[in-house]
Amino acid sequence: MAAMNQDEVRALDRVRQRLQTFANTLGALRQDLEKSDRIPPWPILSDQIQTATRTLSSLQETLSENSAFLSRAHAYPLPSFPGRTQEGLLQQLLRKKLDPSIEDAIADAKKEAARFIDGVDGVDGEDGRGGKLGEHDLADLWLWAGPGESEIAHSIFSGPELMDEDEEGSEDEDDEAESAAATPAVRAGESGAPNLELFLRFMSTGRDPEVIARDLQREREVQRMVAGKGRSANVAGRG
Amino acid sequence: MHELLLFGQVPRARHEQVLSVLTGVAAMPPRRDKRQQALLAQLNKDLYYTQLVQTLTEQDFRGSTENTQSSGVTNGGRGGLDGGEMIRAQGPWAMQFNDLPEPGDKRPVTLRYTTTTDVVDGNPHEYMTALGYSYVSEYVLEGHRLLHKDVVILLHRILRLPPGATPEYSPRHPLPAFEALVPLDPSGAYVLQACLRLQDGTKPEMLRKGTEELMGLKRLMKGVVDLNPANRLSLDTRVKFLQHKVEEKKTAQLPVLGGI
Numbered sequence: 001m002a003a004m005n006q007d008e009v010r011a012l013d014r015v016r017q018r019l020q021t022f023a024n025t026l027g028a029l030r031q032d033l034e035k036s037d038r039i040p041p042w043p044i045l046s047d048q049i050q051t052a053t054r055t056l057s058s059l060q061e062t063l064s065e066n067s068a069f070l071s072r073a074h075a076y077p078l079p080s081f082p083g084r085t086q087e088g089l090l091q092q093l094l095r096k097k098l099d100p101s102i103e104d105a106i107a108d109a110k111k112e113a114a115r116f117i118d119g120v121d122g123v124d125g126e127d128g129r130g131g132k133l134g135e136h137d138l139a140d141l142w143l144w145a146g147p148g149e150s151e152i153a154h155s156i157f158s159g160p161e162l163m164d165e166d167e168e169g170s171e172d173e174d175d176e177a178e179s180a181a182a183t184p185a186v187r188a189g190e191s192g193a194p195n196l197e198l199f200l201r202f203m204s205t206g207r208d209p210e211v212i213a214r215d216l217q218r219e220r221e222v223q224r225m226v227a228g229k230g231r232s233a234n235v236a237g238r239g
Numbered sequence: 240m241h242e243l244l245l246f247g248q249v250p251r252a253r254h255e256q257v258l259s260v261l262t263g264v265a266a267m268p269p270r271r272d273k274r275q276q277a278l279l280a281q282l283n284k285d286l287y288y289t290q291l292v293q294t295l296t297e298q299d300f301r302g303s304t305e306n307t308q309s310s311g312v313t314n315g316g317r318g319g320l321d322g323g324e325m326i327r328a329q330g331p332w333a334m335q336f337n338d339l340p341e342p343g344d345k346r347p348v349t350l351r352y353t354t355t356t357d358v359v360d361g362n363p364h365e366y367m368t369a370l371g372y373s374y375v376s377e378y379v380l381e382g383h384r385l386l387h388k389d390v391v392i393l394l395h396r397i398l399r400l401p402p403g404a405t406p407e408y409s410p411r412h413p414l415p416a417f418e419a420l421v422p423l424d425p426s427g428a429y430v431l432q433a434c435l436r437l438q439d440g441t442k443p444e445m446l447r448k449g450t451e452e453l454m455g456l457k458r459l460m461k462g463v464v465d466l467n468p469a470n471r472l473s474l475d476t477r478v479k480f481l482q483h484k485v486e487e488k489k490t491a492q493l494p495v496l497g498g499i
Contacts, residue, residue: 195248195424195428196246196247196248196430196469197470197473198423198424199248199397199423199424199430200246200469200470200473200474201473201475202378202397202423203276203378203397204288204337204473204474204475204476205278205288205375205475205476205478206278206288206375206376206377206378207375207376209423
């Protein structure tokens with residue numbers, strides 16, 4: 001077997017680092033959720049989830065960059081490896097198949113994803129064929145639901161104007177679609193009253209409030225798009 | 240000088256209640272506080288917004304009541320005002336610069352650098368214009384000010400000049416009648432700002448003490464008003480969209496020329 005060159009060692013090391021960061025982030029998140037007596041507030045949770053998504057996507061990047069090398073790399077224990085004392089580790093290193101529990105988790109995730117993402121586009125719930133959403137439909141939904149939702153949130157926070165009944169109905173649907181996909185960034189933006197944001201921006205820059213409101217909405221949409229992208233990358237990565 | 244900040248939002252309906260609570264907390268009657276803030280942007284140098292701040296009294300508004308009524312009709316009179324007499328010494332002005340808050344996710348309060356320079360004499364607007372600043376907009380802060388330990392508590396709302404009364408080049412004087420000002424938020428919500436000034440925000444010890452005091456207030460106000468640090472970028476005082484501004488200026492020149 002040809003000895004590994006410097007680049008390959010470095011690639012391995014990078015993967016290791018990314019994995020460790022990711023594991024740490026997830027560990028911290030999990031500990032927060034399990035140990036704290038009350039669920040941490042949304043902004044903090046969304047921050048953590050975003051960090052996790054970021055680390056995951058950087059891990060994925062590293063993996064795909066070095067996929068050629070990583071797919072043909074194998075573990076060869078040297079004779080000097082302390083096989084007696086470190087048997088567990090050795091077994092783990094030599095195991096080719098995934099852990100059964102992880103395999104189950106992957107199968108579950110695939111099943112869940114299949115409910116939403118189907119190969120066929122354009123089959124939505126309206127024609128009564130048990131709504132499977134194509135990836136395209138999902139993107140459309142997000143494009144529509146994003147601005148729609150922020151408008152509703154804005155009207156709630158900005159004043160006593162009451163909404164129409166049917167508007168509320170559509171909001172419920174919207175909520176359902178959203179809680180299925182619960183994008184943390186959006187939630188955070190919602191709870192941190194947008195008006196205050198507008199006040200502060202106006203006080204700092206004195207720009208036309210309408211311009212500021214438009215900017216805020218645009219920023220929120222971009223955030224949402226980014227979060228949405230990260231999510232679909234996750235699903236694709238698992239599948 | 241640095242300052243530590245926390246912000247909260249108070250709906251119009253709860254304003255009186257919160258003010259009473261604050262009066263109790265601070266053990267002092269709230270002081271009425273009105274200020275005119277003019278925002279100036281420097282286009283050629285640092286690209287930061289700087290504010291001219293002036294404390295106002297009732298007189299600043301009352302004296303101008305008839306003036307608003309007449310200037311609403313004659314546009315030319317307003318144009319002359321902009322060009323010529325501008326700011327007379329009514330109350331002292333101060334130049335205020337707030338920096339973009341320091342980064343740091345973990346900090347429970349907003350920390351930013353700020354300087355205030357009192358203007359003793361002269362016309363601050365002319366001075367700023369000579370330095371390369373240009374007038375962007377202005378607003379009036381109206382509300383109450385209280386002091387709790389070392390924390391300055393401001394409960395105020397932002398009022399804008401009525402549409403059409405916004406001058407193009409310089410802070411407006413005299414101001415229109417107080418009743419004519421338009422709140423920025425249509426529902427009339429107030430902003431609660433808790434501010435603690437530090438002589439030197441780079442000293443960790445002082446920073447820690449100040450943060451503790453502000454967090455103490457936050458705990459005290461729990462259930463009344465949620466006090467939180469602001470999103471860093473919403474306090475961004477860097478000038479953006481220069482192109483946009485330049486265009487705005489170009490179009491703004493036309494009516495003035497027409498008026499003359």
